[in-house]
Amino acid sequence: MKKIFPLIVVLITLSVVGILFIQMSWINNAIKLKHEEFLREVDQAMKNTTEELQGAFLQKENAIFPNLQSKQYFIDNNFTIQYFTKDDVALIINNELRANKIKQPYEFSVNNIFGNPVISSEGFNVQEQNNSFHTLLVPKAMNPETLYLYIKEDKSTVLRQMGWMIAASILFTSIIILAFSVTVRTLFNQKKLSEVKSDFINNMTHELKTPLATISLAIDALTNDKVIHDTDKIRYYSGMIKEENKRMNKQVEKILQAAKIERQDIKLSLQKLDAHQLINKVADNLTLQIQEKNGTLNLKLNAKQHEIEADEVHFSNIIFNLLDNAIKYSRDPMHIEVETLSNREGLTIKVKDNGIGMNKETQARIFEKFYRAHTGNLHNVKGFGLGLSYVKAIVDAHNGKIKVESTAGKGSTFTVTMPFSI
Ligand code: ADP
Numbered sequence: 001m002k003k004i005f006p007l008i009v010v011l012i013t014l015s016v017v018g019i020l021f022i023q024m025s026w027i028n029n030a031i032k033l034k035h036e037e038f039l040r041e042v043d044q045a046m047k048n049t050t051e052e053l054q055g056a057f058l059q060k061e062n063a064i065f066p067n068l069q070s071k072q073y074f075i076d077n078n079f080t081i082q083y084f085t086k087d088d089v090a091l092i093i094n095n096e097l098r099a100n101k102i103k104q105p106y107e108f109s110v111n112n113i114f115g116n117p118v119i120s121s122e123g124f125n126v127q128e129q130n131n132s133f134h135t136l137l138v139p140k141a142m143n144p145e146t147l148y149l150y151i152k153e154d155k156s157t158v159l160r161q162m163g164w165m166i167a168a169s170i171l172f173t174s175i176i177i178l179a180f181s182v183t184v185r186t187l188f189n190q191k192k193l194s195e196v197k198s199d200f201i202n203n204m205t206h207e208l209k210t211p212l213a214t215i216s217l218a219i220d221a222l223t224n225d226k227v228i229h230d231t232d233k234i235r236y237y238s239g240m241i242k243e244e245n246k247r248m249n250k251q252v253e254k255i256l257q258a259a260k261i262e263r264q265d266i267k268l269s270l271q272k273l274d275a276h277q278l279i280n281k282v283a284d285n286l287t288l289q290i291q292e293k294n295g296t297l298n299l300k301l302n303a304k305q306h307e308i309e310a311d312e313v314h315f316s317n318i319i320f321n322l323l324d325n326a327i328k329y330s331r332d333p334m335h336i337e338v339e340t341l342s343n344r345e346g347l348t349i350k351v352k353d354n355g356i357g358m359n360k361e362t363q364a365r366i367f368e369k370f371y372r373a374h375t376g377n378l379h380n381v382k383g384f385g386l387g388l389s390y391v392k393a394i395v396d397a398h399n400g401k402i403k404v405e406s407t408a409g410k411g412s413t414f415t416v417t418m419p420f421s422i
Contacts, residue, residue, distance in 0.1 A: 005187065005191075009184060012180055016173070016176060016177060016180065019173065019176070020173060023169045023173065027162065027165065027166060027169070030162055030165065031158060031162065034158045034161070034162070035153065035158070038102075038153050038158075041100040041101065041102055042097075042100070042102060042133050042149065042151060043133070043135075044100055045093070045096040045097045045099070045100040045102060045149075046096075046133055046135045046147065046149060047135070048096045048099070048100075049092055049093050049096045049147065050135060050136075050137050050138075050147065052092045052095075052096065053079075053081070053084070053089070053092060053137060054075050054079060054137075054138070056084070056088070056092070057075065057078075057079050057083055057084075058071070058074075058075070060083055061074075061078070072140075075138055076138055076140045076141050076142075077141070077142065079137065079138045079141060080118075080143075080145065081110045081118050081119055081137065081145050082118060084119065085119075086119050086120075086121065089108065089110065089119055090108070090121060093106070093108055093149065097151075102151070103154075104151055104152060104153075104154050105151075106121075106149055106150060106151040107120075107121045107122075107123045107124040107125070107128075107149075107150040107151075108120065108121050108124060108147065108148060108149050108150070109121070109124045109126075109129070109132075109147075109148045110137065110145050110146065110147050110148070111145065111146050111148065112143065112145055113143045113144060113145070118145065120148075124148070124150060125150070128150045129148055129150075131150065132148040132149055132150040132151075133148070133149045133150075133151065134146050134147060134148045134149070135147055193370075196370040196371070196385075197370065199370070199372075200370050200384055200385065203382070203383070203384055203385075204251070204255065204384060206382070207251050207382055207384070208248060208251060211244035211245070211247050211248045212244075212248070214240065214244045215240075215241050215244050215245070218237040218238075218240045218241045218244075219237075219241070221233075221237050222234060222237050222238070251384075254384055254386050254387065254390075255384065255386070257317070257386065257390045258369065258384070258386040258389065258390060261389065261390055261393040261394075262369075266314070266393060266394065266397050268310075268311040268314065268397055268398070269311050269312075270309050270310065270311060270422060271309070271310075271311075271312065272307055272308075272309055273307065273308055273309075273310050273312055273315060274306060274307055275303070275306045275307070275308050275310075275315070275340065275347055275349070275418070276301045276303070276306045276340065278312070278315060278316050278319065279299065279301065279319055279338060279340070279349070280299070280301075281316070282316055282319045282320050282323060283297055283299060283323065283338070285320075286320075286323055286324070286327065289327055290327060290334070290336070293327065293330065293332075293334050294332070294333065294334070295327070295330060295333065295334030295335065295336065296333075296334070296335050296336070297323075297336045297337075297338070298335070298336070298337045298338070299337075299338050300337060300338070300339040300340070301338070301339075301340045302339065302340060302341060303340035303341050303342035303347055303348075304342050305342040305347065305420065306340060306342065306347060307420070308346065308347050308418050308419070308420050308421070309419075309420065309421040309422055310398055310418060311394075311398075314394045314397075314398075315394075315398075315418075317390070317391075317394065318391050318394055318395065318416065319338075319349070319351075321387040321388065321390065321391050322351040322391065322414050322416070323336065323338070323351060324387065325387060325388070326351055326352075326353035326355060326412075328381045328383065329353070329355040329356050329381060329412075330353060330354070330355040330356075331354065331355050331356055334353070334354070334355070335353070335354050336351070336352070336353050336354075337350075337351075337352040337353075338350070338351055338352075339352070345401075345417050345419065346400070346417050346418050346419040346420050347417070347418050347420065348415060348416070348417045349415070349416045349417075349418070350413055350414070350415050350416075351413070351414045351416075352411065352412075352413040352414075353411050353412055353413075354410065354411040355411050355412065356408070356409065357406045357407045357408045357409055357410050357411050357412050358373055358404075358406045358408055358412060359408045362406075363404050363406055366388050366404065367388050367389055367391075367392040367402075368385075368389060369385070369386060369389040370384070370385040370386065370389075371385045371389075372384075372385040391416075395416055395418070398418055398419065398422060399419050399422055400416060400417055400418040400419060401415075401416070401417045402414065402415065402416050402417075403415050
């Protein structure tokens with residue numbers, strides 16, 4: 001299955017190259033055919049010209065012949081171009097060329113048996129004689145004269161006539177290539193998504209299994225004879241179960257949040273909120289976690305206007321997720337800062353940390369669902385890659401904006417701007 005995909009790509013690429021090759025050879029053939037048609041038309045025009053000249057000659061002589069042979073005999077022995085003026089010849093050539101749909105300018109010359117010109121148009125260049133079409137005016141004459149016609153094939157007309165064909169094949173080939181590249185890209189994306197999803201499932205299993213195992217151990221301990229009469233121990237193990245339960249709840253909550261934005265059913269229950277008050281509340285809830293890591297959280301809530309129209313639960317989740325990440329991806333000593341400012345656009349909330357930071361590639365992708373930066377074994381933080389995609393979806397639903405600035409190894413700043421009212 002893994003090898004089929006590259007095989008298909010190779011086969012389609014080969015087919016597209018093959019089609020291109022066939023089209024080019026078709027176009028080439030068509031150009032060749034057009035060229036041959038041109039040669040045939042000029043030949044025909046020349047042949048007709050000689051016939052016309054012979055006919056005109058007979059008319060001038062006003063002769064009557066009993067049969068065709070005697071007529072031909074007369075022509076063979078008496079015809080010469082000297083009976084005609086340059087203009088007579090030019091007119092006949094002109095008519096014959098036009099009759100054969102040839103419109104390009106031309107030059108001509110009629111040479112005697114010694115190769116000297118008897119009649120020629122003004123622009124005829126002797127140097128071009130070898131590149132000219134030529135025919136004997138009377139092949140069986142004693143001193144046959146040769147008509148030279150210098151005419152250039154108009155390649156641009158050929159190209160113009162073929163233009164629509166070339167344009168259509170370029171158009172269709174481009175459509176095929178475009179459709180092909182879109183398909184390949186979609187396939188790649190699907191492949192990446194399925195990898196990311198299986199990563200997510202592994203992650204989730206691990207995340208849920210750990211608290212389950214701890215709970216199971218705690219319950220075993222609780223039923224132990226030595227523990228069952230010791231209230232301190234019972235309290236300790238029950239606390240542990242409660243803590244793990246809370247952790248599991250948090251994980252399930254995150255997955256549910258993601259499912260909600262997947263189904264696009266984010267229902268905002270909007271109300272006027274004091275953003276500062278909510279930020280303080282979330283920060284309070286995280287105090288323990290921050291203290292555990294010996295970190296500091298500095299709140300610079302400077303916004304003059306801090307009442308916004310938002311959904312209380314979702315807004316708190318935004319702040320929680322950003323602070324939770326700042327703690328998760330921190331380095332020692334941990335310093336986190338939350339700053340607020342108000343301007344015409346609304347309330348701006350900056351969550352700044354001095355943690356592990358991220359490179360540009362990671363920054364471009366963190367708002368994608370399931371995306372997690374591969375930090376190797378350097379920083380083994382657990383997560384589902386859902387937090388920020390949820391934050392972005394909620395900020396968008398409030399018509400707000402979110403951006404990230406970060407330097408790998410130095411820290412990150414997430415800036416959320418929420419309009420005062422939607
Ligand atoms: P999770 O934290 O569960 O992996 P998130 O959607 O919250 O999922 O974050 C996506 C990724 O963005 C994280 O895996 C991490 O690589 C990166 N990230 C998020 N916040 C920070 C931060 N404050 N510092 C460094 N990296 C971060």
